[in-house]
Amino acid sequence: GAGVSQSPRYKVAKRGQDVALRCDPISGHVSLFWYQQALGQGPEFLTYFQNEAQLDKSGLPSDRFFAERPEGSVSTLKIQRTQQEDSAVYLCASSLALSRFTGELFFGEGSRLTVL
Amino acid sequence: AQTVTQSQPEMSVQEAETVTLSCTYDTSESDYYLFWYKQPPSRQMILVIRQEAYKQQNATENRFSVNFQKAAKSFSLKISDSQLGDAAMYFCACFYTGANSKLTFGKGITLSVRP
Numbered sequence A: 001g002a003g004v005s006q007s008p009r010y011k012v013a014k015r016g017q018d019v020a021l022r023c024d025p026i027s028g029h030v031s032l033f034w035y036q037q038a039l040g041q042g043p044e045f046l047t048y049f050q051n052e053a054q055l056d057k058s059g060l061p062s063d064r065f066f067a068e069r070p071e072g073s074v075s076t077l078k079i080q081r082t083q084q085e086d087s088a089v090y091l092c093a094s095s096l097a098l099s100r101f102t103g104e105l106f107f108g109e110g111s112r113l114t115v116l
Numbered sequence B: 001a002q003t004v005t006q007s008q009p010e011m012s013v014q015e016a017e018t019v020t021l022s023c024t025y026d027t028s029e030s031d032y033y034l035f036w037y038k039q040p041p042s043r044q045m046i047l048v049i050r051q052e053a054y055k056q057q058n059a060t061e062n063r064f065s066v067n068f069q070k071a072a073k074s075f076s077l078k079i080s081d082s083q084l085g086d087a088a089m090y091f092c093a094c095f096y097t098g099a100n101s102k103l104t105f106g107k108g109i110t111l112s113v114r115p
Helices: none
Strands: A005-007 A010-013 A019-024 A031-037 A044-050 A053-056 A065-068 A075-079 A088-095 A111-115 B003-005 B010-014 B019-021 B024-026 B032-039 B046-052 B064-069 B074-079 B088-096 B109-114
Touching (some): A010 A019, A075 A088, B024 B074, B032 B064
Antiparallel strands (some): A065 A075, A088 A111, B032 B046
16 A cells, blocks of 8 residues: 555453554565554554564563564554553554664554553 | 653744754764654654764755754754644654664654644
8 A cells, every 4th residue: 555554543442352453564664663652642662573573572561462463564463451551542654674773664543542 | 771852842833934843862872863753633653854863964854954963962853934734743753773772752742833
């Protein structure tokens, strides 16, 4: 597609439910990032993929968070047993560059998760 | 660890006027990149401008320019001839070229443009 596509755009979950958020990056983009953006805050890094390899997952807040990118394109961020503090916008970004340092990041519109 | 600070939560500018958004950062690294991202209400962030720390010349992109003061660790964004479409949240961000580097964002500033 022309840009980074995320789905669902909005998700309401009851506390304790599992959710899955999908990111479809720009075709051919090697690098993929997930960020969490709480209300009124800047995005916080969660994890980074280069192709199918998850090279950095140090930003994942707990073991309830899991991300995958099995074929090096579409990525899924899964949150198990959601808690209220998980409520945020989850942003996906992709980059053409092999290096995580130099490429311009292209962001999706985000998935807004609300946990009741 | 690196930090990015945007101390002004909101700013307002008259259409066609110039506004400057402030940002300071703190990193112990010598090689790093600085960015300004714009996030309109639709929430899709787009890159406004980037600056390589090793370059002394301030980056410029049309109406957008930066004032990069490396010694002071300051990286402000100047928007000239402000337009209604410039209204958005603006985030300053930084990362250094080291292992496990992460793009670190500031808290952002909401810019409104008065017609």
